Amino acid sequence: MKIDRYEKIFMLLGVGILAMGLIAIAISVLHYGLHVPSPDGRIAPGDVRATSPWDEPGVYETGDGEYEVIMLAETWRFVPDEVRVPAGSEVTFRMTSPDVVHGVLIEKTAVNVMIIPGQIATVTHTFDEPGEHLFVCHEYCGTGHHLMSGRVVVE
């Protein structure tokens, strides 16, 4: 088995580049805690509106500087579509959909999650600075998809 010298150099270079990428990602997850969503339970789409806590969507203070946002993503709106919290709050969003697949992305944060009927999507983010963050539905959900948005106001 003969491997040409240039081939060998290039192949090792390729392995090195990719390995560095993987190490960087591992650091971002393990050290900086940039996690992607993991399962947090299920709920039948037909039961969503009659089941606590989604029968009463809204923003709830759950502790000192901690908030929970119970949110419905439905065609074609977020309920609630405005979230007001003080600066420095740690906000946990618990979301689900009673109809089709939606998704949410909060501008200037690492909050980005699919909202899939049947699944409960949970993400947490700490809003340090006062200001406004637009959030939009980022999965096609019908002809009103582009009307589906909201904002987080950090005061």
Next chain:
Amino acid sequence: MSTVATTAEQVTPHEEVGVETHGQMWPVTGQIAISLFALGLGGFIGLFQAIERVNITLPPFGPFENYYQGLTFHGVLLAFVFTFGFANAFVSWTTIRGFDRPLYSTMLAQGAFWVLLTGTILGAIIMTMNEATVLFTFYAPMQAHSLFYLAAALLVVSTWLVLANIVLTYRAWRKENPTAAIPLMGFTSLTTYIMWGLASLGVAILVVGILLPWSLGLWDHTDPQLGRTLFWLSGHAIVYFWLLPVYISWYMFIPKQVGGRLYSDGLTRFAFILFLLFSIPTGLHHQYTDPGIHEGMKGFHLLLTFVIFYPSLITAFSIMAALEHGGRKAGGRGLFGWIMALPWNNPAVVAQLLAMLVFTLGGVTGLVNASMSVNLVVHNTAFIPGHFHLTVGTAVALSVLGICYWFVPYLTQRPLFATKLALWQAWMWAIGVLIFSRGQMSGGLDAQPRRTMLGEASYSLPGWEVANWLTAIGGIVMTVSGLLFFVVMIGTLLNKRAETAEEKAALQPLMPAPPIHDHRKSWKIFDRIGLWTLIAIILILIAYIPVFLLYLPAEFTSPGVRVW
């Protein structure tokens, strides 16, 4: 390689030189025609999406009732029909040339054409009737008309017929050549289709096993998270099914077309084996933000995704080496002089060289998408279409146009019309897509969602305006480029038959020269196709069994919804 008589006096479209292919070549030409028709129509619809971003809505989105119906057309025609048609046609032909024998079954060859045509027409009718405005990903519980799912199934079946034919052709060849190494072109064709054959099972189970009966009313509910996982089991590998026919051109024909030789036989086989093994067990990197799947499984697929990037790095090396070899033989000197010495007057080459250049950006942005934590910034933003218009939209599409600049003249035995125009076409596409993707990507980094009717959106952010203008302008330039391509193609079909000796020489089948380094004798294990297929299956099982086990029991609780 094969010993084909490349000096035959005359080639007619329906007979290959030295190979009895009666009745097998018109399906090749026919599927190229279906493919290019889909490209023309699907691409043209893309224009309306691009200019909608700057609030130009030509009433009403061309022939459509709404933006998303047009977007569905654009996606289905380009991601499935254009790509499948080209792959079926081109790889059938490289199989014939690679094994230097006709395809095993003429019936399968013709069947693939008819099934692809039926699926295309059926899908087009249903989408035109606005009965399936579900985009090309058709995520349940959005429910399309049952005939839409049938059409999707037919498109996949056409590729299976080609796969069966390629495998049977290989076996027939093997019977007559029990000890010979598989000819390289045959090897690349075979591995490409075996990979897709395995990959397509996910979407086949989803469409035929779940969505089609559901749309027929056999059951009322579905499990959207399960459906997405099955979709993406095929959904990343499909990008390699789009790409590998083009890689076959880059490995097999481009070296010859630039006057050089492929660098290494062994490295080429190695790359294609890696594609066979690792294209499929990577699908979760499209689902990093899905709530129903564990982070650990996502991390595992991340690892395998980085592995599948590797054969593309090898390809970069191999193709660059072949290009440099050609450029130096043509008199290029110095570190970069060989680049100028490449045949920049040959549109078939130029289109593919530009496609490769653009693909470096496509590859890098793909690595961004695949990097799990970074994906949180770009997932489902306009960055994603920005990325894949560089890859499938250019590395693949522009290469296909380049291949058509020699393949269509060859198939029709008519010399290429207006070479200069074809050169303009290639450059305009490359420049257009760079402007277009620059717009999409900067918008995406500023949180602009993908597949959204942004001109009418109830929200906007600073920075989006420039992004939208760039996207629109790039889209217009690409559309003009596409129009030029069809002018060249129609001109070619109407061109008079080749008369001069030079014209006739250009219409001979293009056959690759042997590689510089030929490792075939010492790398016999590369030819163990059955073994590699088995390992590929095992890898899929390892990557996906835990995903499904952790997910079970599936919960069919979502009723179908029509949201358009």
